[in-house]
Amino acid sequence: MTIEAIIEIRELTKVYGMGEVQVRALDEVNLTIRKGEFVAIMGPSGSGKSTLMNILGCLDRSTSGKYILAGEDVSDLDKTQLAIIRNQRIGFIFQSYNLLPQTSALENVILPLLYSRNGDLSDAEQAEKALIALEAVGLADRVDHKPQELSGGQMQRVAIARALVNDPVLILADEPTGNLDTRSGEEIMTLMSELHTQGSTIIMVTHDDDIAAYAERIIRLRDGQIETDEQNGGYSPRTTLEEVDHARQ
Amino acid sequence: MRASKVFQIASKGLTKNKLRSLLTMLGVIIGVAAVIIMISISSGTEAAIEEQITGLGTNLVFVQSSFSRGGFGREGGGPSGGLVYDDAFAIAEEINGVTAVVVEQNSSETVKVGDTTLEDVAILGTTADFPSVRDMAIESGRYFNQTDIDRTQKVAVLGSTLAEELFGDTPPVGQLVTVGNTKLTVVGVFEEKGLVGSTDFDSRIYIPITVVFQKFTPSQFARIIGDRVRVIYVEVDSDIPLDEIILQIELLLAKRHEVSLEEPDFVIQTQQDIIQTQEATTSAFRDLLTWVAAVSLLVGGIGIMNIMLVSVTERTREIGIRQSVGASPNDIRYQFLTEALLLSLVGGLIGVVVGIGGAYLFGELGEMRTVIVPSSVLLAFSSAAAVGIFFGFYPANKASQLDPIDALRHE
Numbered sequence: 001m002t003i004e005a006i007i008e009i010r011e012l013t014k015v016y017g018m019g020e021v022q023v024r025a026l027d028e029v030n031l032t033i034r035k036g037e038f039v040a041i042m043g044p045s046g047s048g049k050s051t052l053m054n055i056l057g058c059l060d061r062s063t064s065g066k067y068i069l070a071g072e073d074v075s076d077l078d079k080t081q082l083a084i085i086r087n088q089r090i091g092f093i094f095q096s097y098n099l100l101p102q103t104s105a106l107e108n109v110i111l112p113l114l115y116s117r118n119g120d121l122s123d124a125e126q127a128e129k130a131l132i133a134l135e136a137v138g139l140a141d142r143v144d145h146k147p148q149e150l151s152g153g154q155m156q157r158v159a160i161a162r163a164l165v166n167d168p169v170l171i172l173a174d175e176p177t178g179n180l181d182t183r184s185g186e187e188i189m190t191l192m193s194e195l196h197t198q199g200s201t202i203i204m205v206t207h208d209d210d211i212a213a214y215a216e217r218i219i220r221l222r223d224g225q226i227e228t229d230e231q232n233g234g235y236s237p238r239t240t241l242e243e244v245d246h247a248r249q
Numbered sequence: 250m251r252a253s254k255v256f257q258i259a260s261k262g263l264t265k266n267k268l269r270s271l272l273t274m275l276g277v278i279i280g281v282a283a284v285i286i287m288i289s290i291s292s293g294t295e296a297a298i299e300e301q302i303t304g305l306g307t308n309l310v311f312v313q314s315s316f317s318r319g320g321f322g323r324e325g326g327g328p329s330g331g332l333v334y335d336d337a338f339a340i341a342e343e344i345n346g347v348t349a350v351v352v353e354q355n356s357s358e359t360v361k362v363g364d365t366t367l368e369d370v371a372i373l374g375t376t377a378d379f380p381s382v383r384d385m386a387i388e389s390g391r392y393f394n395q396t397d398i399d400r401t402q403k404v405a406v407l408g409s410t411l412a413e414e415l416f417g418d419t420p421p422v423g424q425l426v427t428v429g430n431t432k433l434t435v436v437g438v439f440e441e442k443g444l445v446g447s448t449d450f451d452s453r454i455y456i457p458i459t460v461v462f463q464k465f466t467p468s469q470f471a472r473i474i475g476d477r478v479r480v481i482y483v484e485v486d487s488d489i490p491l492d493e494i495i496l497q498i499e500l501l502l503a504k505r506h507e508v509s510l511e512e513p514d515f516v517i518q519t520q521q522d523i524i525q526t527q528e529a530t531t532s533a534f535r536d537l538l539t540w541v542a543a544v545s546l547l548v549g550g551i552g553i554m555n556i557m558l559v560s561v562t563e564r565t566r567e568i569g570i571r572q573s574v575g576a577s578p579n580d581i582r583y584q585f586l587t588e589a590l591l592l593s594l595v596g597g598l599i600g601v602v603v604g605i606g607g608a609y610l611f612g613e614l615g616e617m618r619t620v621i622v623p624s625s626v627l628l629a630f631s632s633a634a635a636v637g638i639f640f641g642f643y644p645a646n647k648a649s650q651l652d653p654i655d656a657l658r659h660e
């Protein structure tokens with residue numbers, strides 16, 4: 001059985017600094033990720049994890065190499081076309097949440113819908129969609145709260161709702177639990193596992209083995225190259241906090 | 250993205266920081282208000298001048314002393330000393346086509362009637378043809394005649410406002426008024442004439458010019474060279490070419506004053522000359538005001554650009570967040586352009602209100618006359634909008650070109 005590839009990258013290279021000091025943040029990386037996979041990317045600091053995520057998330061472009069996302073070659077798209085891909089196909093979750101300050105959770109989640117190009121939704125329809133996404137992350141009772149009135153875990157859940165609201169084919173998370181305490185981190189991971197069991201394709205960067213344990217495949221980077229790429233032996237889908245706690249004992 | 254969404258995002262961006270938005274608008278507010286107020290002042294001035302000129306009557310030639318050349322600094326009139334009273338008679342008698350000659354001599358004195366005392370009342374010493382040349386009608390009594398003037402009769406004719414102030418309901422004709430130390434008999438009262446330019450014809454007292462020479466502006470040289478006067482109005486027959494009459498007056502006065510035509514001690518102006526000088530002055534004034542206004546709008550625009558640039562820098566992270574969820578360069582550009590446009594439009598609207606209010610207040614409280622010109626309001630408002638787009642473009646473009654990764658990393 002062959003499962004459709006969501007991501008195919010071939011000899012992907014990113015070089016920073018075109019002057020005297022050049023950094024090869026990614027060095028001819030080849031990688032295929034199939035639909036529905038939950039992948040953790042690990043590796044020491046500076047190994048190129050964020051660089052890879054940014055290119056996968058169409059926030060940045062590679063210096064050379066090919067990137068095919070859901071069957072479409074996005075390697076040579078211009079800024080506007082990349083913006084459309086980010087909007088329609090990708091949900092990005094950041095370590096530092098990146099929510100708009102002084103803006104309610106609901107409005108933060110609506111944000112991607114404002115830049116949606118496939119058919120304009122009415123304000124009510126937008127609010128409806130955002131509300132569903134907020135319910136999915138368990139924040140239906142916090143829609144009017146502003147980021148500064150929410151805990152770190154809650155902010156990250158708003159960010160996840162925002163990533164989900166446009167039904168992306170790919171969810172990217174760069175150290176989503178990096179700013180959270182263990183308990184909140186586990187809550188976020190439970191949510192991610194839930195999304196995974198519902199069929200989402202997730203790629204997540206982490207240095208934490210406990211967090212990586214949630215993924216079914218672990219890729220280790222070193223100096224811009226893939227060091228190891230293996231299935232997670234101890235992987236079993238866990239979707240509730242009780243199961244998480246149980247597994248830790 | 251829908252235009253209404255762009256508008257919504259932009260207006261939210263502005264209301265998040267109300268004080269900054271207001272400060273940004275200040276330049277545009279001042280600029281637009283300045284345009285409206287200045288145009289209203291210059292239009293008001295023009296209207297006043299136009300009235301003044303029509304109020305002068307037609308076919309007038311003005312002869313004035315000129316001290317810049319000839320005998321500046323010399324006391325008294327006569328040879329190279331400017332115009333004297335007798336020049337008026339000479340003009341009236343010797344020049345063909347002159348229908349009337351009026352001489353005016355101004356002063357101001359305290360005027361008393363019974364218990365009523367008025368300080369600094371304008372006194373106009375003048376001659377018999379004054380009412381016809383300056384288009385003034387007598388309401389009661391009579392105007393003084395040449396005999397009164399020749400005999401230095403102590404008589405006076407009152408402006409309507411002055412008559413009211415001095416006598417109230419009592420008929421003034423036949424009563425005595427004390428002007429300075431001189432008692433004069435009121436022989437007539439003028440009809441109301443109103444303001445002509447800045448001159449109030451109704452609050453003056455009109456006295457035979459000979460009485461003014463003798464009592465209020467005496468000169469120790471008067472006996473030798475005659476009484477000096479500031480201006481002689483000459484009314485001329487419209488059938489005879491004006492140039493010819495002017496030349497004759499010039500020749501006559503040059504001979505009388507013993508000066509050459511190249512260096513006269515007088516100037517002769519026609520009504521046309523005066524209109525032209527006034528028009529030149531007002532148009533220079535208007536040009537100046539237009540520049541001032543244009544510069545203040547420009548400064549307002551630069552203010553918008555400045556604050557928008559600061560705003561783009563401050564909100565780099567917000568821009569990065571928007572880009573990360575799918576805002577294209579155009580989405581970002583339109584957002585900031587719309588913010589700039591909104592700032593200048595709202596600023597422009599406030600400026601229109603301030604400008605109209607200011608022009609009105611200037612007219613009510615100040616000495617100046619103002620006329621609010623609707624087209625100036627439109628002009629000011631649309632310039633503000635243009636300024637917003639023009640000066641908003643650079644910051645908006647800068648925002649749109651930010652790299653999403655750099656923008657997100659910005660703190």
Ligand SMILES: Nc1ncnc2c1ncn2[C@@H]1O[C@H](COP(=O)(O)OP(=O)(O)O)[C@@H](O)[C@H]1O
Nearest residue numbers: 016017023025044045046047048049050051052
């Ligand atoms: N904008 C940049 N300019 C220059 N070098 C960069 C830039 N971003 C990352 N790098 C370099 O690229 C390498 C990989 O960085 P990054 O992908 O952020 O690593 P990681 O996320 O694994 O810690 C590092 O050596 C880093 O210093």
Ligand SMILES: [Mg+2]
Nearest residue numbers: 046049050051
């Ligand atoms: Mg990183």
